[in-house]
Amino acid sequence: MPELPEVESVRRGIAPLVTGRRVVGVTARREDLRWPLPVAEWERELVGTRFAAPGRRGKYLLLFAEKGVLILHLGMSGTLRVLPSATPPGTHDHLDFLLEGEEVLRLRDPRRFGAALWWREEPARHPLLAELGPEPLEEGFSPAYLYGATRGRRTPIKVRLMDSHCVVGVGNIYATEALFAARIHPATPAGALSRAGCTALVRAVRAILTAAIQQGGTTLRDFQRIDGAPGYFRQELRVYGRAGQPCTVCGTLIQVMRLGQRSCYICPLCQSIV
DNA sequence: CCGGACGCCTGTCGGC
């Protein structure tokens, strides 16, 4: 579900609600998310302390506290809300962090592909974060970097773009949209991209992600912002989910294909550049 | 090292 723009929207949404706020309790109704929840450690080292300003690395949310950092990943179906603590939990509301002032930071995750972890060192030293590629909206994700990161790769450029070791935060929706914007066919072998192609793609990724953040992300079905509102970038999608509909540029019908076990949408006429 | 496939889990939707 959530890609970088959705996670960033959540980060911005919770920032004023959790920063400086004391955690007064933890309730886990299910502990078997992607990895078992470290409830005992939270009770020992998080409860009774305050959150600092939240950060983000790729699709990971970082809730810094005094003795460690709470690392959250929303997987495919996760949502975070801040609600009055009396709000009755739903079936898939697995985890609550009780905040002072009768509110609760609540994680809902029907598919349980998400994660909630506890880490006492620099986030960058966590095994899941240590090998991640650059942030797409920072300088490290340059045309020269992408050119280097694709040399010798025969894998489709879309698959490479969705590989967090290459660049973080770009999932199926935004990879699909960025390749359309850059007019690059998603099945192009990554190593065949020219320098100009890399430049166009870097530009497109940045533009799409920036616009999506501005719209609060994309809600296809269940993504919610912190206040329960959807993300409005869905109305800006040019190809994703539009199979059989006319291309907004040339009118050719949008096609679906499978790449790396994921659906991919293309305009067969517009997307030919290497 | 690389690339490709598989699970993990629940919900929904289309076709019969």
Added chain:
DNA sequence: TGCCGACAGGCGTCCG
């Protein structure tokens, strides 16, 4: 109406 398969915004792991 009910059942069944395909599919869904992610990603670690395993295999050749």
